[in-house]
Amino acid sequence: MEKVKVENLCFAYDPNTPVIQSVSFTVEAGSYTTIIGHNGSGKSTIAKLMIGLLAANSGKIWMNDLLLNEDNIYEIRNKVGIVFQNPDNQFIGATVADDIAFGLENHQVASEKMQAIIEDYAQRVGMQDFLNSEPTKLSGGQKQRVAIAGVLAMKPQMIIFDEATSMLDPQGKAEINALIQEIHAQGELTIISITHDIEEVAKSDHVIVLDQGKVVLDGHPNEILQHEKELIQLKLDIxxxxxxxxxxxxxxxxxxxxxxxxxxxxxxxxxxxxx
Ligand SMILES: Nc1ncnc2c1ncn2[C@@H]1O[C@H](COP(=O)(O)OP(=O)(O)OP(=O)(O)O)[C@@H](O)[C@H]1O
Ligand SMILES: [Mg+2]
Structure with missing residues (x-):
């Protein structure tokens, strides 16, 4: 079953500079899909288009069989979690606990259940001692941990991670990736991970390679990662x-x-x- 279908998507921030150029791809339900490409290739822009934060110039996006439009944007955002590349853009609450609670409130979680969920997810990302801290005063990696906890706690059907662990130390990255893999393995959660981590790509079910706003390779990592010369030309690793x-x-x-x-x-x- 397809969870996401993107068809001939085009977008430009400035009309004279196309950023996304006729991009098409599909993502299977329950899959772990990675999107890679060098800096400025359009990965974050595609993520923002997929949840309707930016409006495409042309093309179509189906999320959960819903053709993304102004009428169903909130229905889609209720089912799709996103962790942004820059964790500073992610916080609303005055404390870490408030911040995780805010997402749960939006998902109509009963208030008597909320505290246990907040504590559980804070602990799973190693932030249980920071529940009363101000998010703005955390380090970059700590902010990323809280942002991930907030999104996981909402139990969305799909999560888009935009370089969500880029500021974590190697051990922290491994722990959070293991947590994400564990949650992914338990259920139907579809994951789209934008990453520069080629080892994460190797473990994924599907990889989409972008260059200058175009899809240049798309398939199973076992096949795509054999294109060594092409990947190196695209400033990517194997x-x-x-x-x-x-x-x-x-x-x-x-x-x-x-x-x-x-x-x-x-x-x-x-x-x-x-x-
Ligand atoms: N708000 C903006 N206004 C104008 N141009 C933008 C804006 N955001 C991004 N761009 C441009 O769009 C292109 C794609 O940017 P995008 O952030 O999608 O790249 P990316 O693949 O996510 O890169 P990175 O790996 O550095 O995160 C870049 O050329 C960038 O300069
Ligand atoms: Mg980006």
Whole structure:
């Protein structure tokens, strides 16, 4: 089932400079889709178009089978959570707890249930000791954690993460990514993650590659990440496991273990036990 369908989308902030140029793609329900592209390729603009924060010049966007228009924009936003690239743009409440509560109130969560939900999600992102802090006084990474807690707590059907963990330290990033994967694995949650993290891409179900406002590659990461030369030309990286496989190949060792380190290690162990 398709969760999102984008068809011939065009958009420009300034009429003389097209930013999104006839973009089309689909996202399957329940999938973990990544969108990659170098700085300025149009990723955040597409995210804003998808939730109606910007209006397209032409083209169509279906979210949950609803053709996005002025009449259903709030219905769509009720089902789709978004964590913005810059966490400063995300806060409304005076404290971390108020901020998470605000989203829950908008989703008509009963007030007697709210406190437990707030505490649960704050704890899951490691921010339980900051519930009475002012969001503006948190560090960038802490703000990102709170923004993620706020969106997860609302239990949307789909979440768009726009570089949502970019300010976290490596361990924090791994913990939050594991939490997101855990919630994704539990249910029908569809995730669209805009990221520069090629290892995250390698683990996703589907990757869309943008360049200068156009989709240049679209498919399963196992296939797309083989386009090494093209990705490097687009100023993108390839996963460590693939680089390692290419180096092994130069030395006469052939492995074909996909794009993740887990697959790579499993295949090398098998080779080792055979030899
Ligand atoms: N509010 C704005 N007004 C005018 N131009 C904008 C605005 N926001 C973005 N742009 C331009 O639109 C293009 C796409 O920007 P966008 O933020 O979508 O890129 P991105 O792929 O998200 O980049 P990054 O990886 O740096 O986050 C860029 O050339 C940018 O300069
Ligand atoms: Mg961006």
């Amino acid at each position: 996963p460590f496991a693939l680089k390692f496989q290419h180096e092994l190949k130069k030395n006469g060792i052939s492995v074909n273990a996909g794009t993740t380190m887990e697959g790579m290690v499993a295949e090398l162990c098998q080779l080792h036990s055979k030899s």
